[in-house]
Amino acid sequence: MTMRGSREQRMNWTLLGIGLALLPHLPRLPLWIGVFLVTVGLWRWQAERHGWSLPPPMLRFLVAVTGFAGIVLTYRTINGLTAGTALLAIMMGMKLLETRSQRDQVLLLFIAYFLVLASLLFDQSPWTGVYLPVSVWIITAGLLAVSKSGDALPLKQNLRLSGRMLLHALPLMLVMFLFFPRISGPFWSMPARAGAATGLSDQMSPGEISDLSLSAEIAFRARFDGALPEPRERYWRGPVLSAFDGMRWSVIVPSAQAKPALIDFRGEEYRYQVTLEPHQRNWIFALDLPASWDRRGITMNRDLQLISQRPVRRLTGYNVVSHTEFTADLSLPQRLVTRNLGIPANRNPKTQALARQMLAEAGHAELFISRVLQMFREQEFFYTLQPPRTGYKNSVDDFLFTTRQGFCGHYASAFTLMMRAAGIPARVVTGYQGGEYNRLGDYLVVRQADAHAWSEVWLPGRGWQRVDPTAAVAPDRILRGLAGTLPDAMSAQARFLRLHPALIQMRQAWDAMQNAWNEWILDYDLDRQRSLLEKLGFEKPDWKSLVAVLAVALSLALFFLGLATARGFRRRKMHPADKSWRLFCRRLAGKGLARKSAEGPLNFARRVIDSRPDLAAAVGEIADAYIAIRYYPNPRNERLRLLKDRVAAFRP
Amino acid sequence: MNRQATATASQNRVTEQQQLIGAVLDQLNEIILGKDHQLRLALTCLLARGHLLIEDLPGVGKTTLAHALARTLGLDYNRIQFTSDLLPADVIGVSVYLRDDNRFEFHPGPIFSQVVLADEVNRATPKAQSALLEAMEENQVSADGNSYPLPDPFFVIATQNPVTHIGTYPLPESQLDRFLMRISLGFPGPEMERRLIAGQDRRELLSLLEPALQTEQLKSLMDAVPSIHVSDVLLDYVQALVAFTRESPDFVHGLSPRAAISIVKCSRSWAMIHGHPGVLPEDVQAIIPAVANHRLRLRDELQAGSEPGELMLAAVSVP
Numbered sequence: 001m002t003m004r005g006s007r008e009q010r011m012n013w014t015l016l017g018i019g020l021a022l023l024p025h026l027p028r029l030p031l032w033i034g035v036f037l038v039t040v041g042l043w044r045w046q047a048e049r050h051g052w053s054l055p056p057p058m059l060r061f062l063v064a065v066t067g068f069a070g071i072v073l074t075y076r077t078i079n080g081l082t083a084g085t086a087l088l089a090i091m092m093g094m095k096l097l098e099t100r101s102q103r104d105q106v107l108l109l110f111i112a113y114f115l116v117l118a119s120l121l122f123d124q125s126p127w128t129g130v131y132l133p134v135s136v137w138i139i140t141a142g143l144l145a146v147s148k149s150g151d152a153l154p155l156k157q158n159l160r161l162s163g164r165m166l167l168h169a170l171p172l173m174l175v176m177f178l179f180f181p182r183i184s185g186p187f188w189s190m191p192a193r194a195g196a197a198t199g200l201s202d203q204m205s206p207g208e209i210s211d212l213s214l215s216a217e218i219a220f221r222a223r224f225d226g227a228l229p230e231p232r233e234r235y236w237r238g239p240v241l242s243a244f245d246g247m248r249w250s251v252i253v254p255s256a257q258a259k260p261a262l263i264d265f266r267g268e269e270y271r272y273q274v275t276l277e278p279h280q281r282n283w284i285f286a287l288d289l290p291a292s293w294d295r296r297g298i299t300m301n302r303d304l305q306l307i308s309q310r311p312v313r314r315l316t317g318y319n320v321v322s323h324t325e326f327t328a329d330l331s332l333p334q335r336l337v338t339r340n341l342g343i344p345a346n347r348n349p350k351t352q353a354l355a356r357q358m359l360a361e362a363g364h365a366e367l368f369i370s371r372v373l374q375m376f377r378e379q380e381f382f383y384t385l386q387p388p389r390t391g392y393k394n395s396v397d398d399f400l401f402t403t404r405q406g407f408c409g410h411y412a413s414a415f416t417l418m419m420r421a422a423g424i425p426a427r428v429v430t431g432y433q434g435g436e437y438n439r440l441g442d443y444l445v446v447r448q449a450d451a452h453a454w455s456e457v458w459l460p461g462r463g464w465q466r467v468d469p470t471a472a473v474a475p476d477r478i479l480r481g482l483a484g485t486l487p488d489a490m491s492a493q494a495r496f497l498r499l500h501p502a503l504i505q506m507r508q509a510w511d512a513m514q515n516a517w518n519e520w521i522l523d524y525d526l527d528r529q530r531s532l533l534e535k536l537g538f539e540k541p542d543w544k545s546l547v548a549v550l551a552v553a554l555s556l557a558l559f560f561l562g563l564a565t566a567r568g569f570r571r572r573k574m575h576p577a578d579k580s581w582r583l584f585c586r587r588l589a590g591k592g593l594a595r596k597s598a599e600g601p602l603n604f605a606r607r608v609i610d611s612r613p614d615l616a617a618a619v620g621e622i623a624d625a626y627i628a629i630r631y632y633p634n635p636r637n638e639r640l641r642l643l644k645d646r647v648a649a650f651r652p
Numbered sequence: 653m654n655r656q657a658t659a660t661a662s663q664n665r666v667t668e669q670q671q672l673i674g675a676v677l678d679q680l681n682e683i684i685l686g687k688d689h690q691l692r693l694a695l696t697c698l699l700a701r702g703h704l705l706i707e708d709l710p711g712v713g714k715t716t717l718a719h720a721l722a723r724t725l726g727l728d729y730n731r732i733q734f735t736s737d738l739l740p741a742d743v744i745g746v747s748v749y750l751r752d753d754n755r756f757e758f759h760p761g762p763i764f765s766q767v768v769l770a771d772e773v774n775r776a777t778p779k780a781q782s783a784l785l786e787a788m789e790e791n792q793v794s795a796d797g798n799s800y801p802l803p804d805p806f807f808v809i810a811t812q813n814p815v816t817h818i819g820t821y822p823l824p825e826s827q828l829d830r831f832l833m834r835i836s837l838g839f840p841g842p843e844m845e846r847r848l849i850a851g852q853d854r855r856e857l858l859s860l861l862e863p864a865l866q867t868e869q870l871k872s873l874m875d876a877v878p879s880i881h882v883s884d885v886l887l888d889y890v891q892a893l894v895a896f897t898r899e900s901p902d903f904v905h906g907l908s909p910r911a912a913i914s915i916v917k918c919s920r921s922w923a924m925i926h927g928h929p930g931v932l933p934e935d936v937q938a939i940i941p942a943v944a945n946h947r948l949r950l951r952d953e954l955q956a957g958s959e960p961g962e963l964m965l966a967a968v969s970v971p
Contacts, residue, residue: 575885597969598969599970600937600970602933631885631931632881632928633929
């Protein structure tokens with residue numbers, strides 16, 4: 001290959017390497033950076049092929065200043081994850097404009113490794129888990145090709161060598177993954193992304209949840225130790241909304257000093273593990289009602305909702321024990337009674353009047369509740385994702401008396417308002433209802449589409465009771481999920497995926513894989529590390545034991561790696577004559593007559609006989625036998641026997 | 653029983669070979685005093701059907717050695733003195749036009765001889781050198797579209813002055829490779845030198861020499877060389893030696909596979925001369941300097957006193 005050809009080849013490797021590293025960043029970067037990078041890459045590729053000269057220093061300087069200014073204008077900063085990555089990417093493109101020597105190319109490929117790492121800060125999906133090792137593999141092959149003087153190895157050999165190098169690093173990687181201390185702190189942990197909060201919000205106006213129900217995004221997954229709860233019991237408790245302004249329900253943050261609710265759990269307990277997708281809020285979802293949980297920093301507030309100290313910005317796993325039968329707040333403090341009866345007096349007058357009238361007819365609370373539900377069930381109420389708009393001031397009146405079409409939010413809102421108007425403390429609870437069982441992974445997937453709103457009423461002597469008015473209108477929503485109730489609710493894509501059992505299976509298989517990735521890779525944190533150490537026999541694992549285990553495991557991994565590498569150099573099995581000969585040499589070495597490594601048997605024997613003529617006969621016999629066996633044609637077995645005997649008897 | 657008989661027969665043959673070789677060496681030692689090792693190397697080279705390069709100062713007995721070898725082995729002998737105006741035709745011969753017959757006739761040059769002494773080969777121009785080296789390689793001479801085979805055995809002994817001398821055209825590495833061995837004679841020891849000075853004139857002695865071998869005997873010795881046994885362990889050793897020259901940073905480049913083949917060839921020949929039915933590491937060690945030194949160049953020329961062959965032998969352990 002010509003000089004030019006191997007230069008071109010090196011540049012191609014470099015371009016391939018940085019291209020692979022940049023690819024996952026491109027969708028996140030502003031368009032102008034993407035266009036710049038692709039242009040520069042293509043230009044450099046052609047420049048190397050045709051031997052064009054690189055741009056003059058002045059032009060490069062101008063481009064660099066412009067690029068820098070562009071970053072500052074786009075992001076208003078050069079700090080932070082996104083701006084920093086963009087700056088790195090654009091500087092990389094700039095470097096291409098002045099890359100001449102092999103050293104520059106090596107530098108570019110090192111930056112490529114860094115960019116590969118940086119893309120992990122944005123995206124940790126299983127796809128990334130596949131893409132990144134492959135790109136590291138190819139970048140390493142590129143580094144091999146670039147740093148080699150003269151012609152590069154053939155492509156296949158290069159890739160094989162680089163793959164072997166990465167495989168050698170694999171045991172070290174595993175050890176580091178398992179035992180490197182997961183120190184929590186702003187510097188050590190993954191930078192949390194500032195992103196739009198997803199999922200349920202801290203307030204609800206009728207119709208908001210129906211927006212969510214179009215989203216197939218996953219809220220969390222739950223793996224149960226034993227049997228799954230029945231579909232009608234799958235209420236995942238989220239934000240509790242107690243304040244009402246006539247249209248909108250919102251959270252009243254309970255004071256931290258409030259005494260916890262008294263709860264009496266009954267019936268079967270469910271043990272399960274939840275892997276919660278990041279949603280940027282403090283809410284922790286659990287099956288109504290959680291009795292205990294294992295993660296520090298999670299508490300239950302006065303409204304019986306689990307709250308995390310910090311917003312959930314990364315995938316979070318926790319174990320929970322829940323009981324679906326319970327009695328909570330047998331006696332309700334006056335403060336809470338007042339709060340859960342509050343309604344704006346001059347709003348929704350028709351609803352209030354209706355409630356009072358129905359209560360008077362029914363006589364007592366429980367009959368009144370079932371009458372209201374009966375009204376939803378028997379009168380012309382419709383469950384729909386596209387309800388007509390209702391007015392702001394009297395939205396419940398509009399819904400109950402005019403439109404009569406609504407989603408879960410409308411029914412929960414109307415029901416709760418009627419309860420309050422009748423003097424029964426009530427509140428709206430939002431969360432998720434249902435979940436799809438993944439047979440392959442044996443867990444429930446709860447999606448944003450499963451978002452739901454229901455009511456809780458407080459009855460003296462019975463405490464808080466869950467009442468789901470939606471169940472009265474559309475029992476299928478509770479038993480078969482949203483998809484079973486309103487096929488139109490799904491996007492075309494989701495409908496397509498449900499068309500065929502094989503597609504369903506594929507989707508579930510993919511989700512099971514995603515879940516395994518979440519559980520084993522992303523959610524492997526200090527707690528899991530601790531429990532692994534406990535399994536390894538440490539009673540109270542702390543960072544010292546972690547460091548000790550890390551050191552020992554690293555040494556072991558390196559030792560076996562070294563052993564495996566050294567095996568290639570090891571001699572093959574020793575010939576029996578060589579064994580005897582070595583023994584003979586060792587015995588003489590003990591007498592100060594060591595054989596030099598470059599000394600042949602004949603010369604050695606002569607030297608020994610010269611300095612110890614008394615040994616002449618034995619040494620001569622042994623040397624002759626050894627030479628005849630190892631170097632002469634047709635060695636006979638008697639020789640070997642003779643050699644062994646003579647050496648065994650040899651005592652200099 | 654049969655095996656026993658074969659063993660005895662081969663034993664007899666070895667004894668007979670030893671007697672012949674012993675006679676040759678004795679006679680050579682009478683002429684060249686105190687250079688037993690070099691004489692054995694020269695004989696080894698010849699029996700391995702290789703060509704010999706002797707590099708040394710003028711006057712240490714290079715020509716005498718060549719002449720003595722030819723006489724002792726009963727071969728005819730020609731000497732070509734290489735000078736800077738030597739032409740290829742002076743080496744290989746010339747086609748002469750016969751007017752009576754109206755045709756050209758090839759008059760063979762001095763190269764058509766069983767032993768050719770190319771004296772001071774590095775004083776001739778590259779053109780004349782390559783005429784010789786081509787003949788060595790092809791074992792025949794081509795002239796006017798005809799090829800004329802060289803005699804069998806054909807043995808070239810080239811002598812060369814150390815390259816530092818004035819007025820020389822050093823042989824390029826690729827041509828050095830055509831010589832199986834390169835040896836140098838060196839000055840004789842003090843006692844031998846006294847005997848040399850006091851004794852008869854060497855040239856007179858040479859003319860009195862009787863052949864110690866018949867041509868047929870010489871050929872049978874040459875034919876016996878390839879049948880000397882080379883064991884796997886020994887091949888490992890030779891391979892390790894060659895590999896060392898390729899891996900060690902001391903050498904500009906390692907030994908070629910052809911050089912490795914040459915090492916085995918010479919080791920066999922040396923083993924036969926010394927009556928070994930198989931090649932021993934010692935046989936390899938004895939010939940390595942002569943076979944490897946002219947094929948290797950040290951990266952650091954200033955490593956005074958160390959020869960490539962010595963480095964190899966010291967670094968590679970015997971299995």
